[in-house]
Amino acid sequence: MTVIEAPAPAGRAGTVNRLLDRHASALPSAAAVVILLLLLAGAQAYFGNFVTPRVLSALLLDNAYLVILAVGMTMVILTGGIDLSVGSVLAFTGILGARMLAGGTSPLLVVAVMVLGGAAIGLMIGVLVQYFDVQPFIASLAGLFLARGLAFVVSLQSVKVTSPGILWLQSTRFQAGDWYVTPTGLLALAVLLIGAFTLAYTRFGRTVYAIGGDEQSARLMGLDVARTRVLVYVVSGVCSGLGGLVLTAYSGAGYPRNGIGTELDVIAAVVIGGTLLSGGVGYVLGSLVGVLVYGTIKTIISFKGAEQSWTQITIGMLLLVFIVVQQVIVVRSARRR
Amino acid sequence: MALGGELVLQDVDFRLLPGEIHSLMGENGAGKSTLVKAVTGALPLAAGVMTLDGRPRTFRSPQQAQQAGISAVYQEIDLLPNLTVAENICLGREPRRFGLVDWRAMRERAREALDTLGVGIDVTSRLGTHSLAVQQLVAIARAVSADVRVLVLDEPTSSLDADECAELFRVVRQFRSRGAAVLFVSHFLEQVYDLCDRVTVLRDGRFVGEYLTRELLRRDLVQAMLGDRHIPRRMAPALRVAGPQEPPWLSVRGLVVPGVAGADLDLLPGEVLGVAGLLGSGRSELARAVTGVDRVLDGTLQVRGEERSFTGPREAMALGVVYSSENRRTEGIIGDLSVLDNITLALQAEQGVLRRLPEERRRELAASWVEALGIRPADLDRPAGTLSGGNQQKVLLARLLALAPRVLVLDEPTRGIDVGSKVEVQNLVRELADNGVAVMFISVELDEVLRVGNRVAILQSGRVLETLAAEDLTVDSLTALVTGADEVDG
Secondary structure (H helix, E strand, C coil): CCCCCCCCCCHHHHHHHHHHHHCHHHHHHHHHHHHHHHHHHHHHHHHCCCCCHHHHHHHHHHCHHHHHHHHHHHHHHHCCCCCCCHHHHHHHHHHHHHHHHHCCCCHHHHHHHHHHHHHHHHHHHHHHHHHCCCCHHHHHHHHHHHHHHHHHHHCCCCEECCCHHHHHHHHCCEEECCEEECHHHHHHHHHHHHHHHHHHHCHHHHHHHHHHHCHHHHHHCCCCHHHHHHHHHHHHHHHHHHHHHHHHHHHCEECCCCCCCHHHHHHHHHHHCCCCCCCCCCCHHHHHHHHHHHHHHHHHHHHHCCCCHHHHHHHHHHHHHHHHHHHHHHHHHHHCC | CEECCEECCCCCCCCCCCCCEEEEECCCCCCHHHHHHHHCCCCCCCCCCCEECCEECCCCCHHHHHHCCEEEECCCCCCCCCCEHHHHHHCCCCCEECCEECHHHHHHHHHHHHHHCCCCCCCCCEHHHCCHHHHHHHHHHHHHHCCCCEEEEECCCCCCCHHHHHHHHHHHHHHHHCCCEEEEECCCHHHHHHHCCEEEEEECCEEEEEEEHHHCCHHHHHHHHHCCCCCCCCCCCCCCCCCCCCCCCEEEEEEEECCEEEEEEEECCCCEEEEEECCCCCHHHHHHHHCCCCCCCEEEEEECCEEECCCCHHHHHHCCEEEECCCHHHHCCCCCCEHHHHHHHHHHHHHCCCCCCCHHHHHHHHHHHHHHHCCCCCCCCCEHHHCCHHHHHHHHHHHHHCCCCCEEEEECCCCCCCHHHHHHHHHHHHHHHHCCCEEEEECCCHHHHHHHCCEEEEEECCEEEEEEEHHHCCHHHHHHHHHCHHHCCC
């Protein structure tokens, strides 16, 4: 049997349309790459000394914790959820870690506690969302307040970190010419690759996409929706714990006011990187690009010596443009059915 | 078993033997889909036992049912539009190597499954870019690609055309010969008689009887489904003496939209224009264009002799031109709202927010439509999503009729609804036309088009080939025209 479909419009327009249809879901991510390249090229033309190994290496290091948070956030958003707790969990695990280190606990144990702490809060959010049918926004808002409160319970002041093991993460530089990377950068890249791989090649990863597409269908297909949804928030919590570790190493201290508003930066980066807020479409590597766009704008503005508030204005505008572009793509592909 | 807060199935006995194709028949709301969901583990049993191979089994999830070899295609397509065709076929039992998804093997398996159905589409394309019929075929490919012992098909043919159905039946028979049990739910009596060995009839959630198809007269089958109510008489032939030609309410010339390449059409008051065409002939595209849903690229559109161009359905509605979509679930009924709200929605929208219809007036209005169209259950406050397909369709019709339309464009209004309701909807359409409404009636069922329509427009690759009087056509001659069978040598 042949399915008789209306003849596609012939000629070049037809080919372009078909190409766009086929890769419609990757289009926003591709747009983010273009924007990143434009930003870099523009900054290079303006400053003359922007695209250098030193600046680019620093770009990854300064934003390593954001990359890690973005991996977890991407998974959550792919299921159609949201996790507002990441900034607070970052602060909580950071200050908890710093305090334990100051008390003489071994760094390895501290790292394990930070990761498990993040996982526990993620588990709480996931269970609320899945089994108590609480909106992800509200459940993770509860997580936000809880973690922030716990951070202040641990310490009201910043706690300096002197443990050589933790500082090693940031101070060691693996150099190649003028390029360098620290263990925190490598950790971020590893989390990124594991995230991308998991989403593409495991049943868990494909279930994440399926839930975002249509939860009911995913269930009827025999996918384990409940477990996957809870796990996604746990993963995001683990990423927050790792982010706390990286930020603590980066700043050499834990501080209970760290990461206020970071959850929104992360969401912005994920959306700019091409993940649809309605779920089901997006890539972890796109989120990396989103974080780099964010970081580049920040760097440009500090190069210029302007107020950092301009970062937020620029990001806000970019976000607006991206959401409009996404909406156009969604409407367009729905139309062509 | 409970659905939507009420007991839907009670004391139903049902058995499915290996190597047979078994049909489940009943009107809308008789509980067919519910029974299907129970069998496939999507709904838990409130009481009773289910045995598989003589052993009692309880499925707590579709996953468990699938592992036991029960595979299902549901009435409304339950796939994932954001993923590729290959994943939609394989997900849940995807081939893995070292615990990881083996994409190449997955694509191959998907391609094989589609090949058995004779569908040649790119398995790496996203499902959402394909038409409903193709998506339905993908759903079927998904069901048959597994190691299946029980195959459940709930209304699989509602969006397929004749060729596709034939191909599906071939595959289903192949399954039977391999000793699998097939449960086939359909509203098409012909398909049931063509394909099935045995029939179980349900009525109002209760078991009526189990029959051998070859020993059961069609009349008796329909009687069993309807119960005491009388069998609707076959519709009187649409008599309409060719009086002085009335000017058309709506006419289009050289209409061009994506999928339609220059169509001419006249909708006359008091007449039903049937539209017949294959999948992809531009049926729905034409309907959407004349009702302002999609933007017209070229051509002229006249309402009562005046040239118009609609910028949206709202403008068309203001001129009395309304459209009912073929996608009842996504573009029609708002499942969470009550029947009352669904019916009065469009009317209130037309009035504007400021002139709010009084609650009493709305109730009265909705109740009269529920009564007139025989919507069951007649409960205005029930969420519309809990009604059966046929009753949802009636709610949708009521919404449009409340607007007192002059031109009514119905895209597949009888898709996926049972014989009884189908006849009711057809009667209703005739009645409307007799009251002076111009109706455009699109259906894949050619006999229905002939029965309801005064004239029939034949669509082929986006053009209106001919418009003929229905009484001059038979199903066979219309089939030949629609498929272009008589043009083979030319």
